[in-house]
Amino acid sequence: DIQMTQSPSSLSASVxxxxxxxxxxxxxxxxxxxxxxxxxxxxxKLLIYTASGLQSGVPSRFSGSGSGTDFTLTxxxxxxxxxxxxYCQQSYSLPFTFGGGTRxxxx
Amino acid sequence: EVQLVESGGVLxxxxxxxxxxxxxxxxxxxxxxxxxxxxxxxKGLVWVSRxxxxxxxxxxxxxxxxxxxxxxxxxxxTLYMQMNDLxxxxxxxxxxxxxxxxxxxxxWGQGTRVIVSS
Numbered sequence: 001d002i003q004m005t006q007s008p009s010s011l012s013a014s015v016x017x018x019x020x021x022x023x024x025x026x027x028x029x030x031x032x033x034x035x036x037x038x039x040x041x042x043x044x045k046l047l048i049y050t051a052s053g054l055q056s057g058v059p060s061r062f063s064g065s066g067s068g069t070d071f072t073l074t075x076x077x078x079x080x081x082x083x084x085x086x087y088c089q090q091s092y093s094l095p096f097t098f099g100g101g102t103r104x105x106x107x
Numbered sequence: 108e109v110q111l112v113e114s115g116g117v118l119x120x121x122x123x124x125x126x127x128x129x130x131x132x133x134x135x136x137x138x139x140x141x142x143x144x145x146x147x148x149x150k151g152l153v154w155v156s157r158x159x160x161x162x163x164x165x166x167x168x169x170x171x172x173x174x175x176x177x178x179x180x181x182x183x184x185t186l187y188m189q190m191n192d193l194x195x196x197x198x199x200x201x202x203x204x205x206x207x208x209x210x211x212x213x214x215w216g217q218g219t220r221v222i223v224s225s
Contacts, residue, residue: 043215091210096154
């Protein structure tokens with residue numbers, strides 16, 4: 001199975017800050033990397049697909065980059081509604097695996 | 108509007124069985140792959156299974172292979188997961204989700220909670 005490692009596991013930032021979350025795969029997954037946001041008690045929401053594609057309806061302050069084994073999710077200007085847990089997921093090979101998550105708190 | 112509504116989650120004893128359902132609406136169900144993903148209390152997301160659009164192809168995580176069976180009824184726009192020989196480690200919220208080509212799930216339901224305990 002492909003292991004996905006996210007960092008940091010948690011962060012606290014102020015409204016307006018630029019936030020970066022990284023995800024590393026244990027082997028190359030080309031660009032088959034997706035990012036999800038999950039707020040407490042809610043279903044995950046797809047933000048970014050195939051490393052850099054912005055899902056319809058997702059604000060443009062979210063962006064993704066990377067290929068191979070190293071990927072980044074960036075929130076250009078953190079907003080109050082951006083709190084929650086963020087997960088990366090590889091859809092390159094089965095079983096699809098998720099990173100351990102990054103908890104984002106608003107200062 | 109895309110809607111996925113899971114049901115069937117309950118408290119069940121170890122070794123017991125359960126069938127989860129996921130009712131879909133707002134899109135052409137029969138053209139999408141469907142997935143089950145679970146989340147144990149306080150833990151991260153774990154992919155469990157997927158089924159192709161006509162139900163002819165299925166895949167499972169090793170942890171549930173041989174115990175869980177995914178299926179679908181396209182006439183009823185409903186996805187199922189038959190869960191047998193349940194274990195404590197199967198305790199989780201189970202989400203159904205759709206995907207266009209078998210890869211990334213894009214829309215998810217709100218989940219149904221399964222508790223395996225004596």
